[in-house]
Amino acid sequence: MSFKSSIAITAGKTSHWFLHNFMHGGTSLPGKLTLKIDPDVLKALAKNYEIVIITGTNGKTLTTALTVKVLQAKYGNVLTNKSGSNMKQGIVTAFLTAQKTSSGKNLAVLETDEANVPIVCEYIKPKMFVLTNLFRDQMDRYGEIYTTYGKILKGVLMHPDALVLANGDAPIFNSKELPNKVVYYGFADKAEKDQLAPANTDGLLCPGCQHILHFKYRSYSNLGKYFCPNCGFKRPKLTYKVDRILAQTPQSSKFTINGHEVDLHIGGTYNIYNALAAYAVGSQLEVEPKTICQALSQNDEKVFGRQEVIDLDGKEVTMILVKNPVGLDQVLEMIKTDDKPFSLAVLLNANYADGIDTSWIWDGDFENLPFDKIPSVLTGGERYKDITFRLRVAGVPEENFAQRESLKDVLAYLKTMPTEHIYVLATYTAVLQLRKLLADEGYIKGGMD
Template identity: 45%
Template sequence: MLSKILFKGGSNFPGKVALKLDKDILKTVCKNYNIIIITGTNGKTTTTSMVYNMLKDSDKPVITNNTGANMLTGIVSCFVENFSFKKCSKTVYAVIECDEANLTLLADYVTPDIITVTNLFRDQLDRYGEVYTTMDKILNGIKKVPLANLVLNGDEPLLGDLGLPNRTIYYGFKCGLRKSNTVDINADSKFCKKCKHPYKYNFITYSHLGDFYCDNCGYKRPNLDYSIDEIKEKSQDGSLVVIGGNEFYINQPGAYNMYNALCAYSIAKVCDIPESVIHDSLKTQKSSFGRQEIIDVEGREVRIILVKNPAGYNEAINSIKLDKRVFNLAVLLNDNYADGRDVSWIWDVNFESLSSLNIDNVLISGIRLYDMGVRLKVAGLDEKKFILCKDYSKLTDEIKECKQNRVYVLATYTSMIGFRKYLNSKGYIKKLW
C-alpha cells in the first residue's frame, strides 16, 4: 500500500523486493490457493475481473491481481500482499492474469487448477514476434503442469488439437457475427497449423476466430463444451446472448466482451458456481481499469477503451459504431516498451470505418500523435476536426470544451495509464489502482 501512495502505482514493487529476498518465495506465498491463470493476447484483465466477481458473488474467498500487473513481479506482489500466517479452513481462490511470456516462469513455482487462453493475436511484435512464437511461450508453461485443467477458446485455430495430457474444455460461438465467411487480409493465423493450407469458415466472429476447418487435411474446430448459441441484442452498452439455453446480459459491449463473458462462464462452470450467480454477476459487471471504463469529466461521459493491436482495435471500433449519436473521439498512441516500440501496426487497423460516423471532434494525443494524425487523415477522417493535444492537460481541457457529452478514448496501454493518473491528480478518478 505504501508503494502505491509514494510512487503513484507500485503494483510490481512488493514483488520486486520479495524476489530479491527469496527467489523462490512464490512457492511459499501461493500455498493453499486454488489458482486460476488467465493468459492470451486480448481480454485477460476483463476476464480476470469477471471470474473474480463470480467467485466473490458466490461467497468464495478470492484474491486477484486486478490492476493488470501480470508479470512475475506483479503476481508475486499479489500473493505477498494477501499472505497470512493463519491457516484458512475454506477453499481460497486466486484469479491471476498472466502475461503470455511469463506463464512458463510462473509454472516453475505454481501448479494451477485452471489455465485459460483467451486468444492469440499479433501484439508487440518487437517483444513477442508472430503469434506462433507467442503460442510456443504459452505451451512451454502448460507442459510443466499436466494436471492443470485447460479452458481454451475453441474458435482460435492455434488452440485446437494440442496433444497435451491435460483435461481440456473448449468454448466458442455457434453463430456468426459477420455476413462474410472470408477472413480479412490482415487477419492472423489464416493458414492451417497442420498442413499450411488456407482455412475455410462456416462463419467468422472477428479477425481469424470462428468455426474454421481445413478442406485439405481435415483439421477443424474442436467440439465445444460451452457456447454462445444466439445473439439477441447488441448495443454500445452491452449484449443479450443465449448460453446453454439461458439468456445472459453482458454489461460490456462488443464481440470481444462476449468472448470474455463466455470464457468466464466456462471457468465458473468448472468451479461449480451456480448459473444464477453467473447471470447476475455478468449483468452487474463493472468496467475494469481502462477497459470500457466510464469517467465523468465536468459533465462529459469519458469512456476509456484500451487498444493495443489490430484485432482488438477493430473490435473496439465496431463497438463504437453501434452508437448512432453524435460523439467525440480521442485517440492516444504511445510507443513505450509496454506498448511495443513498433507502431506500424496502426496501418492494419480499419480506421476507414470511422469516417462515416457522426464524430464531432477528433482529439489526438500521445507520444506518437503525429503518426496517428497521418493515419486518421489517410483513413478519410475530416482533418478540420483534428485537435492535437501534446499533453494530458490540453487533452482534458479540450474534453471539457466538447459540445457533445460522450467522448470515446481509444488509448494504448501506457497512454491509458498516464491519462488515468492525470485524471486522478485532478480528482476525476478517485481510485487509481
C-alpha cells in the same frame, strides 16, 4: 516456509503498506523487493491455493475480473491481481496482499502475461489454464503468434494435470496435442456458410497440411467455426457456447450461454468472449449457471481502462485500451454502433509496455468510421504525429481535427469537445498517464487499484 521467505514476505508487505498509505500505491514494487530477497518466494506464497491462470493476447484483464466476480458469488474472497500487473513481480504482490476466504477454499485467479506463463509456472501449480486468443501484438516483444503460443505451452506442459480451458474458435489452440485435458468454449450463434477470412488475417494456415482454413461462420478475425477442406482439420466440440446474441450497444450486450441469458453491461463482441470464458471457469468450479449469469449481469464499475466511464464536467468519457490491430478493429466496430453523435480521441505512446513498433495502427480500419457523426477528433500522446498522419489518410475532415502532444493539453481539449459522449482510445501507458491526470484533478479516485 523458510526463514528467507519469511523475511522477504515481511519486507514486501511492509513496502506495500507504506506505498499505499503514504504514496500513490504500487502494484509491482513490493513484488520486486520480495523477489530480490527471495527469488523463490512465489512457491511459498502460492502453496495452499487452487490457481487459475488466464492468458492470451486480448481480454485478460476483463476475463480475470469477470471470473473473480463469478467465483466470489459462491466462494467469497478470491485472490487476484486486479490492477493488471501480470508479470511475476505483480503476481507476487497479489499474494502478499491476499485476504483469507470465509468459505475455506483458497482460490487465486491470475492474469498472466503470455511470456511470463512459463516463468510463473516454475513456482506454482495451476489447477486450470484459460487461453483467450492469440493475435499479432507487440512484435518487438512477442514475435508472431506461433512463437507466443510456444511460450504459453512451455508453462502448460509443466503441469499436465491442469485443465486447459481454451477458446475453441481459435485454430491455434487446437493445433497441438496436449497431455492435459482440454475443454473448449466458443460461438454457435450464426447460420453456416462456407467463407474465407480476410487475406491479412493471422493464423489461417491449417496446422496439419498448411492449406488455407475456411469458416462456416466467423465472429471476427480468425475466430469462428473453422475447417480445412483439404485434410479435415476442424474446430473441436464446444462444451460452453454462446447460442444467441440478442442485443448489442456500445455499452452493453445481451446473449445466451448454453441457453442461460446474460445481460453484460459492457459492449463489444470481444467482451462476450470474455464473459463466456468466465462462465466456463465458474461452471468447471461448480458454480450454478443461475449464479454465474447473475454475477456477469451485475452493473459494476468498469475495469481500469476497459470501457471505463468517467464523468468529465458533465461529459461522459469512455476510456478504452487499444494495443493491436484486432483489438483496435473490434473497438472501432463497437463505437460505430453508437446511435448518437460522439467525439473521438486517439492517444498513441510507444513505450516498452505499449510495444515500440507503431506500424499496427495502419491495420486498423479507421476508414470506415462514420466521420459524418463525429464532429470532433483529437490525437495525442508521445507519438501523436504518427496517429495524426494515420487519421488524415483515413479521411478525418481537417476542420474537425486537432492534435495535442501533452496529455495535460489533451485533457483540457476533451473538456471543450462538442458532444456529450467522448470515446478515448489509448495505448497502455497513455491510459496510465491520463488516469493519473484525472486523479490529480479529482475526476477519479486515482491509481490502478
